[in-house]
Amino acid sequence: MKRKDINSSRMPVYRDAGFELYDATTTADAFKKETQHSREPDLYIYSRYRNPTVVSAEEEIMKLERCEWALLTQSGMSAIDTALSIFQHGKDTRPWLFFTEIYGGTISFIESVLKTRRGLDIQYFTPDNGNYDLNKFEHTISGLKPEFVYIETISNPMLIVADVSKITNIARKYGIKVIVDNTFSSPWLYKPLSDGADIVIHSATKYFSGHGNITAGVLCGNDKKLMEDAIEYRKFIGHTLSPDDAYRLQTQMQSFELRFSRQCSNAFSLAGYLNKIPVVKKVWFPGLKNHSTHLIAEILFKNKGYGAMITFDFDGKDPVEKRKRRDKFIQLVSEKIKLIPTLGDPHTILMPVEAVWGAKYPEPGMIRLSVGFEEYEELENTVSMAMNKILG
Ligand code: PLP
Numbered sequence: 001m002k003r004k005d006i007n008s009s010r011m012p013v014y015r016d017a018g019f020e021l022y023d024a025t026t027t028a029d030a031f032k033k034e035t036q037h038s039r040e041p042d043l044y045i046y047s048r049y050r051n052p053t054v055v056s057a058e059e060e061i062m063k064l065e066r067c068e069w070a071l072l073t074q075s076g077m078s079a080i081d082t083a084l085s086i087f088q089h090g091k092d093t094r095p096w097l098f099f100t101e102i103y104g105g106t107i108s109f110i111e112s113v114l115k116t117r118r119g120l121d122i123q124y125f126t127p128d129n130g131n132y133d134l135n136k137f138e139h140t141i142s143g144l145k146p147e148f149v150y151i152e153t154i155s156n157p158m159l160i161v162a163d164v165s166k167i168t169n170i171a172r173k174y175g176i177k178v179i180v181d182n183t184f185s186s187p188w189l190y191k192p193l194s195d196g197a198d199i200v201i202h203s204a205t206k207y208f209s210g211h212g213n214i215t216a217g218v219l220c221g222n223d224k225k226l227m228e229d230a231i232e233y234r235k236f237i238g239h240t241l242s243p244d245d246a247y248r249l250q251t252q253m254q255s256f257e258l259r260f261s262r263q264c265s266n267a268f269s270l271a272g273y274l275n276k277i278p279v280v281k282k283v284w285f286p287g288l289k290n291h292s293t294h295l296i297a298e299i300l301f302k303n304k305g306y307g308a309m310i311t312f313d314f315d316g317k318d319p320v321e322k323r324k325r326r327d328k329f330i331q332l333v334s335e336k337i338k339l340i341p342t343l344g345d346p347h348t349i350l351m352p353v354e355a356v357w358g359a360k361y362p363e364p365g366m367i368r369l370s371v372g373f374e375e376y377e378e379l380e381n382t383v384s385m386a387m388n389k390i391l392g
Pocket of ligand 1 (some may be wrong): 204
């Protein structure tokens, strides 16, 4: 028996691969309208195109980013592929400009897929002394006339905050689109689309899921043409998120703001604490006055918080001593703070920077923390116990 109108308070999981379309006229109509709508019409065709459970989770993200459309994909990387690929139009494609301080996986995708396989003209924009020089940026884009510029609101692992608002204003002056990976700041701190950005991307694997148990991505925007292009590309490539993952994501997103605000406040307290530890040489956290982009963060995030990531470097007389302190810290905190290569989990987790980023950030004593939403006191106790033993 097919059951309709059950009084459930939430969208159920629709696992149908294909949906019933009744007759030829309805079928033709459904196919004709499909790429014009991220949500409606109600006639679903095939889950690789669009699925009601996925659409319901997308609506949740639209509320958070306050935008006209959101499209969920199977990972942050597939959201990035979709957002970028819709700007590729054969040999007429103009250069694509990427800020250098972006996720390492995105850089690898750019180098191996976009440059080597697809032969695209890729250009990079580099920060000077931990900050993006906006005069230099304007000079670069006015000469290069790229299709788009691609930035992350908060970079990884140096946590450079890009002045997305000003960058977008400059790009718009030259008719250049702006794509923002907003994973690290999340819409709770900043909504780039409200400042005129064209596409916002998230690795929903991180703060939206928030529990380290879903791999998903999303791209969002307001422009209808970009939406239609993205719907079509996602459908052709098959990047659409599964209904089961969409259901779990939507459920976990109910607590997103609670979790993320607590993570930001824990990170703020812990960064201040680490900044005073004698064995720590330097702490990178946009909430600290000594961070190269502290003032930008203060304005852009309106004092709500500064994200939940902290990078710090152990002091030492040479690289050997620094590595020793780093390794001892990792071992001492391992019961409570695990080495897990992701971020945005419920508990604080860490990554040794040199082991992951290699030559790009070769500081041997550096550790990146993704701060969780556990009790702050418990977190500081774990870190201080380790620091006291290292100080010895
Ligand atoms: N963007 C950022 C800023 C990331 O940190 C990551 C992954 O760590 C991605 C995108 C890719 O997301 P996913 O791992 O969900 O594909």
